[in-house]
Amino acid sequence: MIKIARIDGDGIGKEVTEAGVAVLESLDLNIDFIEAEAGRECFDKNGTTIPEETIKIAKNTKATLFGAITSTPGQKSPIITLRQELDTYANLRPIKSFKGVKCLFDDLDFLIVRENTEGLYSGNETMENPEKDNAKAIAERVISRKASERISRLAFKQAIKLEKESVTCVHKANVLKKTDGIFKDSFYKVSEEFPKIKTNDYYVDATAMYLLTKPQEFDVIVTSNLFGDILSDASAGLVGGLGLAPSGNIGDKHGIFEPVHGSAPDIAGRNISNPIAMILSVSMMLEYLDEDYLANKVKIACENVLEKGKTLTPDLGGSSKTIDVANEVIKEINNLN
Numbered sequence: 001m002i003k004i005a006r007i008d009g010d011g012i013g014k015e016v017t018e019a020g021v022a023v024l025e026s027l028d029l030n031i032d033f034i035e036a037e038a039g040r041e042c043f044d045k046n047g048t049t050i051p052e053e054t055i056k057i058a059k060n061t062k063a064t065l066f067g068a069i070t071s072t073p074g075q076k077s078p079i080i081t082l083r084q085e086l087d088t089y090a091n092l093r094p095i096k097s098f099k100g101v102k103c104l105f106d107d108l109d110f111l112i113v114r115e116n117t118e119g120l121y122s123g124n125e126t127m128e129n130p131e132k133d134n135a136k137a138i139a140e141r142v143i144s145r146k147a148s149e150r151i152s153r154l155a156f157k158q159a160i161k162l163e164k165e166s167v168t169c170v171h172k173a174n175v176l177k178k179t180d181g182i183f184k185d186s187f188y189k190v191s192e193e194f195p196k197i198k199t200n201d202y203y204v205d206a207t208a209m210y211l212l213t214k215p216q217e218f219d220v221i222v223t224s225n226l227f228g229d230i231l232s233d234a235s236a237g238l239v240g241g242l243g244l245a246p247s248g249n250i251g252d253k254h255g256i257f258e259p260v261h262g263s264a265p266d267i268a269g270r271n272i273s274n275p276i277a278m279i280l281s282v283s284m285m286l287e288y289l290d291e292d293y294l295a296n297k298v299k300i301a302c303e304n305v306l307e308k309g310k311t312l313t314p315d316l317g318g319s320s321k322t323i324d325v326a327n328e329v330i331k332e333i334n335n336l337n
Helices: 013-025 040-046 052-059 078-085 145-161 179-191 204-213 225-236 276-288 292-308 322-335
Strands: 002-009 031-035 063-068 090-096 109-115 125-128 136-139 166-171 198-203 220-223 246-250 255-259
Touching: 002 013, 002 052, 013 031, 013 063, 013 276, 013 322, 052 078, 063 078, 063 276, 078 255, 090 145, 090 225, 090 276, 109 145, 109 225, 145 166, 145 179, 145 220, 166 179, 166 204, 166 225, 179 198, 198 204, 204 225, 220 225, 246 276, 255 276, 276 292, 276 322, 292 322
Parallel strands: 002 031, 002 063, 063 255, 109 220, 166 198, 166 220
Antiparallel strands: 090 109, 090 246, 125 136, 246 255
8 A cells, every 4th residue: 555645735736636646546556645735725724834734644655746735925835844844855857848749849858956955945034124114134045065965966866767968067156156166066076976977067047048049958957946946947938838847856755746837726626727747747756656667657648648639738729628638648548558
């Protein structure tokens, strides 16, 4: 029995999670889903965006499937809280072109590895004179050698696993000399453990330009929290948008898997949200659970549905419902038997 924490969240999170669970339940796996709450609706009901019970459930299961949540001003982020509590220090964002999908580049297949626990997302902020004209807010950017080496090492291991030739470190050490200095130095120190993998590094602003002009150059990118957040969303735009962008948050003991898109309250309840990002996140979760054969089948099934182009949601030019796409993926999985 594989215990999986299921956090639907709110908005379209509920719809795409239902689609992802439908795909999982169609597989030959013995899965026990443990439902937990988080998000805006959870706050309205319980006075907190993420109850302690939810964190406890996530810690006591093999992996967590996370839908999407609507942000609650002034309250802590459920997903950032989970990442920190479970020490899922790496955010993996595959960027891949799919046949049948209109995109800027049709030949991309690279991975962004984002440090998930530090940087400006550490949440260490203070406010001076908040009610006065001279109000000042200060955010502390935390970069440690330990975390930098840990994320760099994981990036190199991913390169080997994916049979990639190079790893690129993205930073801004020319300006952020101490914090990004540690990050860059740690990257090159770890690179000595992987002599067969090519290495290079770029400033984050140069990387943004290269992603638009020569993204084929990249195999694996490793970077800090904020830079990784921005670059990975921008990269999703190269291959068709966030509706096709899965992600995995992994650590030494836990994994959290989620589509990158938000809760999209404007279309919530209409059953027209694209579930492919969630289903691809399911594939990443299966791989994390050492179910590589099933993970590959789910991924190929998604690729087949997209290439055929007959069952697509409105964001991809179709008219199908969310669950229709999930059912079509399930049919493709069964055809692969």
